Amino acid sequence: MGIKSFLSLEHTDRDELREILDLARAHEEGSVSQTLAGKTVCLAFFEASTRTAVSFELAARRCGADVISLSEQASAISKGESLVDTVVTLDRLGADAIVLRHPAAGAASLASRHTAAPVVNAGDGCGQHPTQALLDLYALSKALGGFDDLLGRRVAIIGDVLHSRVARSVIPAFTKAGMEVALVAPGTLLPRDAGAWGLPVLSSVDEALDWEADVLYALRLQRERMTGARIPSVGEYARFFGVARRHLRGGTLVMHPGPVNRGIEISGDVVLGDSSLVPNQVAAGVPVRSAVLTVATGAAQRVAA
């Protein structure tokens, strides 16, 4: 009863966001625990991941769940089993939640149609990464004072918007939280007709500061896109789209979903500096994913009761 897949944040409204973040805080403060006792959470990661995989596993274990981890190499996927067949197998074996990371957009949605268990999208290709967006909201609202302090703040999403599942989740998340969002990228790293999203499109971090961004949210530049095809050089990218110390004014915050290419997206002296929320974002992973798993499995009602 009351199970809920997390495929994207498309249908999540502001109140629901607040509830999840409140529940995350309760997890962090220890006021709720063992919400998944007796449940089985299956982590199916068909793409490399460090922080997402680890934080989901920690979250599930701290909530008292049994955890099954499945990787591409060590599963029947490497024998050619299809995603759907794998999901059906996990379903029949009794998974109470399936956390799925997959290189193709739409994989989580496809999986959810073949299981009664809730599916939590842990990143699908260039599609969505909803739990990243939730932990970003959590880390940022905590830094600013509270969820309502996000209202009216300006966040500049910088870099490879085109290939970023993080961007496709954080843009609606920040917008629903009442923030103003701008995109900062060269034309080659923007989706076609990005202007049609109704967001300002800027072409350097300096322009983002002129726009009075409160938060500089740098995206990861993927290695295969670093030179030649879509951008001329790492040097030129860093010059116009890298966040450096000179960009930091009073109160400017810097975020990044990780892993950071130091000196490219963010200069080395800023990554872990006072303005950086990068460690806070990582730290938010376990409580936020605990809350997500709790809500997904329908255990949140019991917490509320």
Next chain:
Amino acid sequence: MIPGRTNPPDLVVRHAHVLDPGSGLDGVMDVRLSGGRIAEVGDNLRGTRELDADGLHLFPGFVDVHAHWRTPGREDEETIESGSASAAAGGFTGVVMMPNTDPIVDSPVVVSGLVRRIERESRVRARISAALHVGLEGKRLTEMRLLKEAGAFCVSDDGLGTASAGVLRNGMMYACSAGLPLILHCEDHTLATGVVHDGVAASLAGIPGSPASAEDVATATALILAAETGAKTHITHVSTALSAALVAFFKGRADITADTTPHHLTLTDDLISTLEGLYRVNPPLRPDADRDGVGEALRTGVVDFVATDHAPHASEEKELPLEEAAPGFLGHETAFSALHTEIVLTGKLTLSRLVEAMGCAPGRWVGEGGRLTVGEPADLALLDLSERWTVDSGTMISRSSNSPYFGKTLTGRVVGTIVGGELVHDRTGAQLGTRG
């Protein structure tokens, strides 16, 4: 060295027939130049210096968006000093320098070096086109934003074209967000395997030809991508009727402009029969139908303006069998005269449209000059439309002498060129004097 920074004394050009299609001026009047700008247009104007231009025509200075000044690397063929003097001799007050030099203009340090040399040496307003891709190899994009900061005005794949449509599309998107226009040389190298136009003349002469499709296919690709990406794109040296028709189709569908050259408007591939290396050029000279089609496109404005593709070559690169010669013609010094003689005096094009196509329209494209209006830069060309002269290598100001018009007698010649209020090319003789 561009004049105008030295603040020369006022100059009044008196009694010239002023023709500026852009501002609608067409009649005998005086023009006063002051502080490097056009100060006054009217009758009975006086100034510290006066130039009696009775019987001469005064036009907005011409702008050539396609010139190879061979600097850096081949200063034996042209320098910024000699190239700009050659341009001034042709009435050009503005030029865009192409990047296929040695080294290629693909790094900020080469651009900033050129900026300094232009300041020292150029008689006209020279702008720099940097390379669109590193080494003009069509693979990796150049650091366009750093090139722009160093002083590049636009980017180009000139000389080679861009083989990969994918690279071109990324280049257009990147240039667009960097705020740089593109000048594209449209040539498909899988088709352009010959050295002349693949037609009857090539067949008769036994010279390997490149089909017109080599240009048309690449032009279509560039236009489609320009429409899709929204990049400000200029198609240079359009030489076929089909490419002109493609440009016409995309006008209003993309932010595009196009130019063609004096030689494609006046010469045809029958020159192949001479077998002389002098006549090798890229894109190649085409048959009558293409020359006429491109000429008609220029008349109607489908092809927006003229650019010369001024391409100096040392004699050892031209005095060769056609197949072995380097492609390219000198362009600056004969451009107006050849077009005036061949297409204006023959009634194919009005003088007014020629002035627009050489001055106003390319001036608009570079965003400066091309208008004979008060407050605009005092960049002007003074011409004697009745002077007949024979082109010969001894009179060329360029360091090279590969003009396809050698031996031809042309009608109409530049008498003086004014940049920033100062005469940078002066054949006015004793006409200029100081009067009380």
